[in-house]
Amino acid sequence: MTVNRPRGTRDFLPADTARRSYVENVMRNVVRNWGYSEIITPTFEHLDLFTLKSGEGIIGELYNFTDKGGRDMTLRPELTAPVMRMYVNELQSSPKPLKLFYFENCFRYERPQKGRFREFWQFGVELIGSGKPDSDAEVIALADAMLKAVGVKGEMKIGNLAVIRTLLKGLEPEIVSKVMRLVDKKEYADLEALLDEVGAEEQLKSDLFRLIKLEGRYILPRVKEMVGNIPELAGFEKTLKVLDAYGVDYSLDFGIARGLDYYTGMVFEVYAEGLGAQKQVCGGGSYQLIQLFGGGDVPSTGFGIGFDRIMEICPLEYPAPKTLVLISKPETHLEAIKIAAKLRKxxxxxxxxxxxxxxxxxxxxxxINADYAVIVGEKELEAGKLTLRDMLSGEQELLTQEEIIEKVSSS
RNA sequence: GCCGGGGUAGGGUAGAGGUUAUCCUGUGGCCCUGUGGAGGCUACGAUCCGAGUUCGAUUCUCGGUCCCGGCCCCA
Incomplete structure (x- = not known):
């Protein structure tokens, strides 16, 4: 009997793993240079953490279980909630803004398809404690910088939920949720039907449709005509100015309407080609979750990058280090081991x-495609040297250990 | 949860209701105890699982499972 790997999981072979950790570290280097610190949270958490955030409905998509103490647990489906929990538990009195990042595996019980697995990796950033325009801008610019660093070209779309919420403020909360869902899915026919059904005013309908069809970078003046000069827009405008200074390329889209209540203002998404049905490689925004987990009223901004999707389209190749194979004879084998120990430094x-x-x-x-063979034979040891053979050209020369290290490192 | 296409050695493939199921590649060993990539020999290695039809199924039928793609969902 052979045991196969579970559905929706993957084995990463040596070459895959080398490339993944290389790309992962390129991304790590970018966030670190922006002053963010890496954290690790548990692979499993109490089920409550996620039902609190996303509702009971997500249980169907979780890898949940009851532990031997009878507690309801789950493998984490994402990391924003765990990071917020960690903040509430241990980091509330740390200096603000708190700039954290993570690179971890997550688990969702879903039907696998292109770019979607049951175990997948997320690279994410959370900036906690500041709701200022500069913070929103930095988080967006950082996402942009990370994607650029790994050679992923995507379309950055930025929106602000305050606009559509202002427009819809006359409607019942559950109607608002439904409307926002339809807006997000761009199902305009259903949207119109729903608005008619609830007897929405003509003005609202036409404004809403105008709003979600607006596209491009310079549409704010027209948005203001619809919702007035609300304070959120002033801050948003400032965010965009900072983004211009960062040199981020983006377009505005007020149809980005993540339905969940804890998204408060700015939201953004990045879409890339070449991924089939799962085009989104990055999503984020500003949110209020900390109160939900028992902390204070602390604004945060963050994003998550779907690392597996990045790997699909990322052009970076792993620059393999030069590799040596020591070749010995029975008489010189022990000496070769001593030499290997030195060269391995x-x-x-x-x-x-x-x-x-x-x-x-x-x-x-x-x-194994080694770059060099190093021959450790009697002749070499008598001369106090080693033969370095270039496996590609076949050229050989007699060198000391130091010369070999020097030559191979610099080639 | 739903729909479509698939599943033959580690990878890639051919075939056929019937004797020992192809070929390529790979890996180990040998030819060959100080010079690799070629070649020869040799070993290893597969019909996804279960049920049904049949004298006989890897082939046909059904169910499951897994893979690929799409829908739903996407925190």
């Missing part, structure tokens, strides 16, 4: 572990 070194003969060791070096 600088370079990846392979040694024969299968008692192969000279020729087979060289053949192994070829098979």
């Amino acid at each position: 600088y370079l990846p070194v392979h040694l024969d572990l299968m008692e192969r003969n000279f020729k087979a060791q060289l053949s192994y070096a070829n098979t």
Whole structure:
């Protein structure tokens, strides 16, 4: 009987893993240079943490379980809630703004398809404690910088929920939720039907449709005509000015309407081509979640990047380090081990572990695509040197260990 | 949860209701104990699972499962 990997999970082979961790570190370097600190939260949490945030309805999409103490638990489906929980538990009195990032696996019980797995990785950022325009702008610019650093070209769309909420303030809360869902899905026919059904005013209808069809970078004046000069727009305008200074390319879209109540103002999404039905590679915005978890009234802004989708379209290749294979004979094998120990301080070194003969060791070096073979034979040891063979050109020269390290490192 | 297309060695494939199920590649060993990539020999290695039809099923039928894509959902 063979046991297969669970549905929706993946094995990452050595080459995949090397590339993934390379790209991951490119992204890490960007966020670190923006002054963000990495955190790690538990792989599983109390089920309540997520039902509190997203409602009981998400249980169907969670990998939840009851532990041996009878507690309802779940593998984490995302990291914003855990980070907020961590904040409330341990970080409330730390200096603001608090700038955190994470790179972790998440689990969702969903039907796998292109760009969607049951175990997937999220790279995310949370900026806690500031609701100022500059903070919103920094988070957007950081997402933009991270995507650029890994060579992903996407379309950045920015919106602000205050606009559509102002427009809809005369409607019942549950109607507002329905409207926002339809807006987000761009189902305009259903939207019109719903508005007629609830007897919305003509003015509201025409404004709403105008609003969600507005596109581009310079549509704010027309938005103001509809909702007036609400204070949120002043801040939003400032955010956009900062983004211009950062040189971020974006377009505005007030049809981004994440239905969940804790999104308060700015929202943004990045879409990329080449991903089939799952085009969104990044989503974020400003939100209020901390009160929900028992903390104070602390504004936050954050985003999550779907790392697996990034890997699908990211053009970066892993620059493999130069690799050596030491080739020895039975008489020189122990000496080769001593030499390997020294060389390994600088370079990846392979040694024969299968008692192969000279020729087979060289053949192994070829098979694994080693860059160099280092021959540790009697002749070399007598001379106090080693033969370095370039596996590509076949050229050989007699060198000291130091010369080998120097030559290989600089090639 | 729903719809469509698939599943033959580690990877890629061919075939056929019937004797030992192809071929390529891979990996180990040998030819070959100080010079790899070629070649030869050799070993390893597969019909997704279950039920049904049949004298006989890997092939046909049904169910399951997994993979791929789409819908729904997307915190």
